[in-house]
Amino acid sequence: MRHVLSALVQNQPGVLAHVSGMLASRGFNIDSLAVGETEDPVLSRMTFVVHGDDTVLEQVRKQLDKIVTIVRVDDISSENYVERDLMLIKVQANSAQRTEIALLVEMFRGRVVDVSAVDIMIEISGTESKIVAFIEMMRPFGILELARTGRIALVRGRPMSKEAQ
Amino acid sequence: MAETKGTPQSGADILVQCLVNHGVEVLFAYPGGASMPLHQALTRFGDRLRTVLPRHEQGGGFMAEGYARSTGKVGVCMATSGPGATNFVTCLADAKMDSVPLIAVTGQVGTHVIGTDAFQETPIIEVCRAITKHHYLVQRTEDIPRVMKEAFYIASTGRPGPVIVDVPKDLQNRAIIPDYDPPMNLPGYRPQRAASREQLEGVLALVRHSKKPIIYAGGGIIQSGAALYLRQFAEKTGIPVALTVHGLGGFPSDHFLCLQMLGMHGTVYANYAINDADLLLALGVRFDDRVTGKVSEFAKHGKIVHIDIDPSEINKIKAATLPVNGDVCQTLKELVALLDADPSLGPKSNAYADWIRQVEEWRSQEPMRFQDRDDAIMPQFAIQRLWEILRERGMLEDTIVTTGVGQHQMWAAQYFKFNSPRHWLTSGGLGAMGFGLPAALGAQAAHPLKTVIDIDGDGSFLMNIQELATAYCEKLPVKTMLLNNQHLGMVVQWEDRFYESNRGHTYLGAGFEHEPYPDFVALAQGFKCGARSVERKEDLDDALEEMIDSKLPYVLDVLVPYQEHVLPMIPGGMTVRDIIKA
Numbered sequence: 001m002r003h004v005l006s007a008l009v010q011n012q013p014g015v016l017a018h019v020s021g022m023l024a025s026r027g028f029n030i031d032s033l034a035v036g037e038t039e040d041p042v043l044s045r046m047t048f049v050v051h052g053d054d055t056v057l058e059q060v061r062k063q064l065d066k067i068v069t070i071v072r073v074d075d076i077s078s079e080n081y082v083e084r085d086l087m088l089i090k091v092q093a094n095s096a097q098r099t100e101i102a103l104l105v106e107m108f109r110g111r112v113v114d115v116s117a118v119d120i121m122i123e124i125s126g127t128e129s130k131i132v133a134f135i136e137m138m139r140p141f142g143i144l145e146l147a148r149t150g151r152i153a154l155v156r157g158r159p160m161s162k163e164a165q
Numbered sequence: 166m167a168e169t170k171g172t173p174q175s176g177a178d179i180l181v182q183c184l185v186n187h188g189v190e191v192l193f194a195y196p197g198g199a200s201m202p203l204h205q206a207l208t209r210f211g212d213r214l215r216t217v218l219p220r221h222e223q224g225g226g227f228m229a230e231g232y233a234r235s236t237g238k239v240g241v242c243m244a245t246s247g248p249g250a251t252n253f254v255t256c257l258a259d260a261k262m263d264s265v266p267l268i269a270v271t272g273q274v275g276t277h278v279i280g281t282d283a284f285q286e287t288p289i290i291e292v293c294r295a296i297t298k299h300h301y302l303v304q305r306t307e308d309i310p311r312v313m314k315e316a317f318y319i320a321s322t323g324r325p326g327p328v329i330v331d332v333p334k335d336l337q338n339r340a341i342i343p344d345y346d347p348p349m350n351l352p353g354y355r356p357q358r359a360a361s362r363e364q365l366e367g368v369l370a371l372v373r374h375s376k377k378p379i380i381y382a383g384g385g386i387i388q389s390g391a392a393l394y395l396r397q398f399a400e401k402t403g404i405p406v407a408l409t410v411h412g413l414g415g416f417p418s419d420h421f422l423c424l425q426m427l428g429m430h431g432t433v434y435a436n437y438a439i440n441d442a443d444l445l446l447a448l449g450v451r452f453d454d455r456v457t458g459k460v461s462e463f464a465k466h467g468k469i470v471h472i473d474i475d476p477s478e479i480n481k482i483k484a485a486t487l488p489v490n491g492d493v494c495q496t497l498k499e500l501v502a503l504l505d506a507d508p509s510l511g512p513k514s515n516a517y518a519d520w521i522r523q524v525e526e527w528r529s530q531e532p533m534r535f536q537d538r539d540d541a542i543m544p545q546f547a548i549q550r551l552w553e554i555l556r557e558r559g560m561l562e563d564t565i566v567t568t569g570v571g572q573h574q575m576w577a578a579q580y581f582k583f584n585s586p587r588h589w590l591t592s593g594g595l596g597a598m599g600f601g602l603p604a605a606l607g608a609q610a611a612h613p614l615k616t617v618i619d620i621d622g623d624g625s626f627l628m629n630i631q632e633l634a635t636a637y638c639e640k641l642p643v644k645t646m647l648l649n650n651q652h653l654g655m656v657v658q659w660e661d662r663f664y665e666s667n668r669g670h671t672y673l674g675a676g677f678e679h680e681p682y683p684d685f686v687a688l689a690q691g692f693k694c695g696a697r698s699v700e701r702k703e704d705l706d707d708a709l710e711e712m713i714d715s716k717l718p719y720v721l722d723v724l725v726p727y728q729e730h731v732l733p734m735i736p737g738g739m740t741v742r743d744i745i746k747a
Contacts, residue, residue, distance in 0.1 A: 010353065014302070017295050027294050055480065062477035068299045068319060071353035 002031075003057050003077045005048040005151050010069040011037065018067055019046065028052075032085075033151035038157075043071065047152045049128075070097050076155050086125040088113070089125040089135070092142035093120040101141060107109050119144055170575050173340040176306040177202035180332065181210050183313035186345060188414065191215040191232065191610050193225035197245020198285060199272030202337035217610055217639050220631040222249050224603040226269065227629070231607025233265050234590040235565055237390070239320050240607065243270040246334075247285030248696065251292065253329070255597050258296040262340050262594025263411065266320040270408045273302070275335040298326030305521045306339040311347040313397070318349065322740040323356025324475040325388055336651035358474050360491035365499055366471050367487050368446075369510045375444035377467070377520045378404045381427065381456075384411030385449015385473060387586045389600055391494035395448065397501045403517050404446065405524055407435040409456055410627035413447075414583035424524065425533070428456035430575045431747060433531035433733050439464050440741040447471045449493040450605065452482035453594070454737070462740040470498050486714050533579055535732070542702050543572060544725045547709075548580040548620060551646060554614075554709050561716050565608045565617045569601040569625020572654035575621040575731045599628030605643040606635055616644065616713060623649040623685070624673055636718035644712050645720045646672025650727035651681055658730045662745075681724060689720035698722040 009015050016035055023030055032049040050060055057075065065072045093101050094117075101120055105112055110124030124134055128151060135146070174182070180203060184192065194216050196204040207216045219225035222244040233240030244250055250271040260267040274283040290302045299319045301312045309332070316328040360368075372378055386395050392415050399406050404418045407427040416423055424435035439445065445464045449472070450456070457463035460482055471478075471485035472493050479488040484490050489496060504511045535545040555561050566581055567590045568574040574591055583589045590608060593598040601619040607615040619626075626647055638641055651674040660666055675682035681698075690695035697715045699708040705723070712721040732747040 008353075012478055014290065014294070014300075017291065055484075058480060059477065066475070066477050067353045068351065155717075 001039055001051070001053065003050045003052070003081060004081065004151065005050060005061060005064070005073060006076050006153055006155070007046045007073045008038070008043050008071040009046055010071060011042050012069055015044070015069045018069065019064065022063055022067065023060070026059070026063060028056065030156055031126070031148040034152045036152070045152070047150070049151050066092045074141075074155075076153060079155045080157075081153050081155045083127055083151055084125050085128055085131045085151050086123070086149040087131050087134070087146060088121060088122045089138060089146040090119055090121055090144040091138045092118065092144060094118060097141060101138075104134075104137050108137075110134070169387045171342055172252040173342050174331065175202060175206065175338055175340050176309055177206035177337040178209065178308045179306070179341075179343045180313065180337070181620055182343075182345070183215065183310055184241060185210060187313065187317045187723075188238070189214060191217060191580055192243060193213070193217045193219050193228040193607065193739075194243035195219055195222050195225050195245070197249045197272065199246035199274055199334045200243060200249070201241060201272075202334065203270065203272065203332070215610070217606070217635065217641075219603065220634045222252030222627050223255055224606075224632040224635065225598065226253045226267075226383055227259075227597075227600050227603035228607035228610065229269075230256060230260055230265050230600075230633075231590055231604030232611045233260075233267055233607075235587050235608035236611045237388075238585065239266040239268055239317055241268045241270065245272045245285065245358050246274055246289070247287050249285075250289040250331070251287055254296065256327060257293055257327045259592050259595040259600070261296050261298065263592065264325050264384060265327065266325035268320055269329045271274050271329065271331045272337070273331045273333040276333045277335070279333065287472055289316040290329065293329050296327075297329050300329045300331070302331045303333065303336055306336045306341050307343075307644065310343055310345050311349065311397055314347065315351055318351070319354065321655060323358070340366045342675075345690070356474075358476070358491045359487045360472070360496045360499065363672070364487065364489045364491075365496070365503055366510070368472075368489065368500060369503060370488060371444055371470060372404070372446075373510070375468075376517070378402070378444040378446060378517065379408070379424075379438050379442040380404050380406040380416055380446045380448060381439065381450055381464075382406055382412045382448045383409035383450030385493045386412055386415035389449065389492055389494035390586075391449070391475070391497050392586045394494060394497035394501055396420070397620060398497050398504075401501065401504045402511050403515075403521070405438060405521065407431070407439060409450055409453070410578050411590060413578060413589045414586045417584040418582040420585060426578055429458065429735050429737070430579065430731050430733065432533055433522060434527035434746060436733075436735065436741045436744060437531075441466060441523070443467045445469045447485070448497070448624050449473060451478045457482065458735045459738050459740050474586050483533060531746065535729075536747070539702060541726050542699065542705055542723055543651070544723075544729060545576050545580050545649060545670070545703060546702075547646065547723050547725065548576050550711055551618070551620075552581045554706065554713065558713075560616060560713075562589065563615045565590065565605070565615055566614065567591065567601045567604040567608065567617070567619045568590045569619075569621045569628075570596045570598045570728075571622045571625060572658065572731050573622040573625075573648040575655075576648075580636055581620070598625040601625055601743070602629050602645060603632045604634075605630060605645070606639070606641045609641040609643050610639070619643060619645040621645055622654060623647060623651060624653045625683070626685075627673075627683070630688065633694050633718060633720070635690060637693050642716055642718050644715065644718070646709075646712065646721060647685060647722050649681060649685065649722050650725050652727040654727060654729075655731070657727060661730065662736065685720055687721040695719040696722065699726065700724040707711050
C-alpha cells in the first residue's frame with residue numbers, strides 16, 4: 001500500500017543525512033523524499049512516499065519519530081490531503097511539433113518556460129499520476145531531460161505545525 | 166570561581182564545568198592535538214573531577230560503559246579528533262545496542278579547516294549517526310552549556326543511549342561569558358511514556374485468564390530500576406521469571422520462581438516454559454534473535470504482552486497481543502499497586518499450581534550440568550568455584566563481574582549467579598570482544614571498595630590487554646580470571662557443529678608443541694600486576710583465593726581444555742525442539 005508520511009523536523013545541519021541514513025540502513029525503500037522550509041524558519045517539512053504493508057509502515061514511522069531532531073511524524077494517507085509534485089521536463093521539438101506540445105501543456109495546465117529551435121522546456125505540477133501521465137504523453141517526442149521535486153503534501157484544514165508547538 | 170558571572174571563560178573550561186555541574190565525578194580521557202584545551206581545563210578541575218587515563222580510546226569508552234552500567238549514571242569518555250574519535254566507534258555502537266547512558270566528547274579540528282581533510286580530521290558525526298542516540302557538532306562556544314545539558318538529558322532519559330559531542334578546537338579556546346542554565350531546544354524529544362489505566366487492567370485480565378503465564382524480563386528491568394517491582398509482581402501473581410543475558414540480576418537467581426536465562430544458551434527448563442506458556446509477559450526486552458531463535462516459532466502458543474519504553478521495539482520482531490508503551494519500572498509499580506488495592510484483579514492463589522509443578526518437573530529433569538573432569542580444570546567448574554568461594558566469604562553483593570565475548574561469557578552467565586542488578590556487565594547486543602578488562606576498570610573507578618572481576622577469554626583479553634597499565638597506574642585493582650583455551654572457543658564450537666571442525670584461524674597459540682602462548686603471567690608482571698597460572702584442578706581454589714585477596718590488579722591464567730562446548734544450545738534460527746542438551 002502507498003503511504004504518505006509528513007514530518008516536521010528541526011531545521012539543522014545533518015537532519016536529512018540522519019533520516020536518509022536511517023531509512024537506508026534499516027532497509028526501508030522510499031519512493032520519494034522532499035524537504036523544504038516551513039512557515040516557521042526553525043522547522044522544515046519532510047514528505048515521504050513509502051510503499052509497504054502496515055508493519056513496515058509502523059516501523060518507518062516509529063524509527064523516524066525516534067530521531068531526536070524529528071518533531072513529529074504523521075501518516076497522512078488516510079487524511080484528506082493535497083499532494084503535489086513539480087516537474088521540469090525538456091522535450092525534443094521542432095517548429096512543427098511545438099503546437100501539438102503546447103496544446104498538451106495547456107490541457108495538463110503546465111507552462112512552457114523555455115524554447116529553442118530544437119527543444120522545449122515545460123514546468124508542470126500536480127499529483128503523481130498526473131505527472132506520470134504527462135511524461136507518457138511527452139515520450140513519443142523524445143524526452144531529453146527531466147527533474148522532479150518529489151512529492152509534497154499538506155492536510156486540508158488542521159495546521160499540523162501549530163499543534164507541534 | 167568558575168561559576169562567577171561576567172568572567173569570560175574558555176569553551177574548554179565551560180565544557181568541563183558542565184561535566185561537574187551534571188554530577189560527573191570521573192571521566193576516561195585520552196588526549197591528543199584537538200582535545201588539548203579540554204585536558205588543560207581538566208587539570209584545573211582535578212579536585213572535583215577525576216580523569217582516568219586509559220591506554221587506548223576504545224579502553225576509555227568501555228571504561229565509561231563499565232562506570233555507567235555499574236552505577237546507572239551517565240558515563241563520560243573523551244578523545245581527540247580523527248583516530249581518537251574513530252576508536253570510540255565500537256564503544257558507541259555497544260552502548261547503543263545495550264542502551265547504556267554514555268557521553269563521548271571528541272575534539273575536532275578547527276572550524277576554519279573542517280571539510281579540508283586536515284590532519285586528524287574525520288567527520289565523526291557522520292560516522293556515528295546510526296550508532297548513537299544523538300550527536301552534536303558544536304557550532305559556537307555559546308552553545309556548549311545547552312549542548313551538554315541536552316546530551317545528559319538525552320543519554321539518561323527514556324531508553325538510555327550514547328550521545329557524541331564533537332567540539333572544534335577553536336571553540337574550546339574561545340572565551341565567552343557562559344550561561345550555565347540555558348533552555349533546551351528539543352521540541353521532538355518526548356522520553357516519558359506511561360501505560361494507561363486501561364492497559365494496566367488489560368494486562369491483569371490476561372494474567373487472570375491465563376493458566377501457564379511466564380515473564381520474559383530483560384535489560385529494561387535493570388535500566389529502569391524495576392527489580393524490586395518485578396519481584397513483587399512475580400510473587401503476588403506467582404508467575405515464573407526467565408531472564409535475558411541483560412536481565413540477569415534483575416530478579417534473584419536463587420528465587421524459586423527464577424528460571425535463569427532463556428534463549429540460545431539458556432536453561433532447558435526456561436526454554437520449555439517459554440514454548441509451552443499461554444501468556445508471555447515481555448518486560449523491557451527486544452525479542453533479540455539470541456533469545457527467540459526462529460521468530461515464528463517463539464512463544465507461539467501464547468498471547469504476548471510487551472511492555473517497553475521504546476515504541477519502535479513494540480511489534481518490531483513479534484506482534485504483541487497487548488502492546489504497552491511505558492516505562493517498565495513505573496508500569497510494574499502501578500500493576501503491583503492495583504493488585505494491592507484489589508487482589509481480585511490478579512489470579513487466584515495457587516491458580517498456577519499445575520503450571521509451576523510442570524516447570525519444576527522440567528527443572529529437575531533438565532538441570533544445568535556439565536561433565537566435570539579431574540585431570541583438567543573445566544571452564545564451567547572454574548566459574549562455579551569462583552562464585553562459591555565469593556559466596557562462602559559473603560562477598561557476592563560486593564562483587565561486580567564483567568566479561569569479554571564468547572564461551573566464557575556464556576558460562577559466566579550460566580554459572581555465576583546474580584541476585585541483584587548492576588553486578589553483571591557484559592557486551593550483549595554488539596558482542597564486543599575486549600570489553601571485559603576496561604569495563605571492569607570503569608566499574609572499579611565507580612566502586613573503589615568492591616571486588617571487580619573480569620571473567621575473560623584469552624582472545625578477548627588480548628584485545629585490550631594494554632589497559633593493565635591503566636589498572637596499575639590508576640590503582641584500580643581489578644581481577645581477571647582468564648579462561649585460557651588457546652582458541653576462539655565460541656567460533657571453534659560453531660566450527661565443530663557446523664563446519665566439520667575445520668579450524669578457520671581460530672587457534673591463538675604458537676603451536677601445540679609449545680607452551681601456551683602468549684605468556685599471560687609474564688605479560689601481567691610486565692605491567693607490574695599480580696599473576697599466576699593454574700592448570701591442575703587441586704591448585705584452583707588456592708589460586709582463586711590469592712586472586713580475590715590481591716591488593717594489586719591481578720591476572721589468574723586458568724588453562725582449560727578447548728574442546729568444551731557451551732550447552733544447552735539452540736542453534737541460530739532454530740527452535741526449542743532443536744535444543745542440544747548437555
